[in-house]
Amino acid sequence: MTAQITVLAGDYIGPEIMAAGLKVLAAVSEGQNFDYQLHEMPFGGAGIDQAGDPLPAEALQTAQKSDAILLAAIGGPKWDGAPKTPEQGLLAIRKALNLFANIRPTEISPAMQKYSPIKNTEPVDFVIVRELTSGIYFGQPRETTSEYALDTMRYTNQEIERITRVAFDMAMKRRKHVTLVDKANVLDTSKLWRKIVAQIATEYPAVTYDTSYVDAASMKIIASPSQFDVILTENLFGDILSDEAAQITGSLGTIPSMSRGSNGPSLYEPIHGSAPDIAGQGIANPISMVKSVAMMLTHSFDRADLAKQISDAVDATVESGVVTPDLGGNATTDEMTSAIINHI
Amino acid sequence: MTAQITVLAGDYIGPEIMAAGLKVLAAVSEGQNFDYQLHEMPFGGAGIDQAGDPLPAEALQTAQKSDAILLAAIGGPKWDGAPKTPEQGLLAIRKALNLFANIRPTEISPAMQKYSPIKNTEPVDFVIVRELTSGIYFGQPRETTSEYALDTMRYTNQEIERITRVAFDMAMKRRKHVTLVDKANVLDTSKLWRKIVAQIATEYPAVTYDTSYVDAASMKIIASPSQFDVILTENLFGDILSDEAAQITGSLGTIPSMSRGSNGPSLYEPIHGSAPDIAGQGIANPISMVKSVAMMLTHSFDRADLAKQISDAVDATVESGVVTPDLGGNATTDEMTSAIINHI
Ligand SMILES: CC(C)[C@H](C(=O)O)[C@@H](O)C(=O)O
Ligand SMILES: CC(C)[C@H](C(=O)O)[C@@H](O)C(=O)O
Numbered sequence: 035m036t037a038q039i040t041v042l043a044g045d046y047i048g049p050e051i052m053a054a055g056l057k058v059l060a061a062v063s064e065g066q067n068f069d070y071q072l073h074e075m076p077f078g079g080a081g082i083d084q085a086g087d088p089l090p091a092e093a094l095q096t097a098q099k100s101d102a103i104l105l106a107a108i109g110g111p112k113w114d115g116a117p118k119t120p121e122q123g124l125l126a127i128r129k130a131l132n133l134f135a136n137i138r139p140t141e142i143s144p145a146m147q148k149y150s151p152i153k154n155t156e157p158v159d160f161v162i163v164r165e166l167t168s169g170i171y172f173g174q175p176r177e178t179t180s181e182y183a184l185d186t187m188r189y190t191n192q193e194i195e196r197i198t199r200v201a202f203d204m205a206m207k208r209r210k211h212v213t214l215v216d217k218a219n220v221l222d223t224s225k226l227w228r229k230i231v232a233q234i235a236t237e238y239p240a241v242t243y244d245t246s247y248v249d250a251a252s253m254k255i256i257a258s259p260s261q262f263d264v265i266l267t268e269n270l271f272g273d274i275l276s277d278e279a280a281q282i283t284g285s286l287g288t289i290p291s292m293s294r295g296s297n298g299p300s301l302y303e304p305i306h307g308s309a310p311d312i313a314g315q316g317i318a319n320p321i322s323m324v325k326s327v328a329m330m331l332t333h334s335f336d337r338a339d340l341a342k343q344i345s346d347a348v349d350a351t352v353e354s355g356v357v358t359p360d361l362g363g364n365a366t367t368d369e370m371t372s373a374i375i376n377h378i
Numbered sequence: 379m380t381a382q383i384t385v386l387a388g389d390y391i392g393p394e395i396m397a398a399g400l401k402v403l404a405a406v407s408e409g410q411n412f413d414y415q416l417h418e419m420p421f422g423g424a425g426i427d428q429a430g431d432p433l434p435a436e437a438l439q440t441a442q443k444s445d446a447i448l449l450a451a452i453g454g455p456k457w458d459g460a461p462k463t464p465e466q467g468l469l470a471i472r473k474a475l476n477l478f479a480n481i482r483p484t485e486i487s488p489a490m491q492k493y494s495p496i497k498n499t500e501p502v503d504f505v506i507v508r509e510l511t512s513g514i515y516f517g518q519p520r521e522t523t524s525e526y527a528l529d530t531m532r533y534t535n536q537e538i539e540r541i542t543r544v545a546f547d548m549a550m551k552r553r554k555h556v557t558l559v560d561k562a563n564v565l566d567t568s569k570l571w572r573k574i575v576a577q578i579a580t581e582y583p584a585v586t587y588d589t590s591y592v593d594a595a596s597m598k599i600i601a602s603p604s605q606f607d608v609i610l611t612e613n614l615f616g617d618i619l620s621d622e623a624a625q626i627t628g629s630l631g632t633i634p635s636m637s638r639g640s641n642g643p644s645l646y647e648p649i650h651g652s653a654p655d656i657a658g659q660g661i662a663n664p665i666s667m668v669k670s671v672a673m674m675l676t677h678s679f680d681r682a683d684l685a686k687q688i689s690d691a692v693d694a695t696v697e698s699g700v701v702t703p704d705l706g707g708n709a710t711t712d713e714m715t716s717a718i719i720n721h722i
Contacts (some may be wrong), residue, residue: 183570226527
């Protein structure tokens, strides 16, 4: 069986790091009985430019029929004020493929410690499980009049249940600790989250379950990030906290993410954006994209063996000092990618 | 004229730090031609216990008639699951007194640098201007059924305008830089904020005005906090970011805040909570309350001279090492308060 992979390179540094990710995929799968076919499609700003839509119909159909989706990065000043924005393509593909669970690892390993902007020296290793297709991102009504504007944060029981199970299942394979982050002292939706998550928690007696208000969580991520294992939260809080969490690693350019539904293809992408300021210079850090490829191999194709080869090669490369400027080195994207491939 | 001050000591460490703040107020005003009268009222959990309501009618009336309000801290496990919570008292007094502007300073002075959990070594000095009486905290409808729950984030033009003027007026007295934090790539309310704030910005040509998405702002507060002067934002984003900002100082126990309306009394309080874990031990850091008193003297009573005496005394005390355990010392609340008073 040949793995069908949709490739959405996107904008600015997107194509640069996607090229790196695909080279590593080619190298790691050579002679390993992993056959795949790539389907490159315009998306984001590139979708607008090439097909008049950030999520062109053909790109969506291709994605729907594939086994997994690799996305690099989208957006940028070129489409500021455009009638349709690149970001709308991202929201649309999440919704169309029902990618309700966004999974973002935050790790500070001893080797990466020096890049972290925080003084904390304990190892940090947690995962944010962010609900991705509901809440205030999609709630109706949303309305703008000449006098006011409004957005609606809305969650159904079922939407909360399914993401909660993702978080607890994940905790069972990790350190068995789930922290629900909400604002239950103010919001009705948060009170519903507390109620439903508490119910489901009883099905996982092995998992320690606690809660934190979102404002307190934003402090703990800086003050004591080692306390977290799995953070479960709604869409908007997850957006804010996962970026904050990424920042404490000090190496945004190294973090992959996965978005998945109940079935159908999952989507893998770096957590950072399209970095217009460094685009075209060939100096973007390829690690986030390379690790997105590794995440895909593990979760969509059950090839944790290949993923491990990739992450070992990335570690070896970082240790050897062949790193891009964001990590204090002077390697180009190509040089770093070649170094990773040499370590495979 | 005698200044009328409502005193809401609240819960757990609340009364301990309030006592410290009032001692410093007494000391600094002695012989300084500043006469005042205190009106102590139950509020928060204490309001529930003593009058069956977190904001008893008498407390509200007293607050309304006074010139300024000092609040220490409210809430705690004792009222978990109570039909009315201490926090509802806080939301109610904000709304009743129309305290739409919450002002929270974030400073890392060279002397406090060592307490900061971040490696950044540049001086940090910014202010968050948070809208406090609208947005998703108060928007209607809010609804919970057997199938779903919803909250409404709603802003009128006028609500955005008045808080925007507070932020720009403040910037004029500082480094003349306002950053609007929003999620205008997703939310209709944020798009309205962008539109209105941009209009008002044209009235302040001397002020540099820029914008940041809230997720990016949560990174910048860690990565480059020195870039900010005045951050202007809506209620929920302000809640999360101001706690994050407080955390990067590493000394939560030292930060005051002010909440004000267009007219009527302003309210001054520490940004931290009631710290049930250390209540009753006499070791709570009094600085946040003492600085709240100083902020009151400046903003409600035009006595910046007395406020400066207080903050100089606080600095001298910290430098002398007479500090509570949260700052690494072993002084009690009383000892630290006496040291502050001795320096006045
Ligand atoms: C681009 C934006 C709409 C998006 C979001 O808010 O979800 C991004 O910040 C993310 O986290 O993937
Ligand atoms: C206690 C809570 C309702 C309150 C808020 O969210 O506004 C608090 O976190 C604050 O920031 O003053």
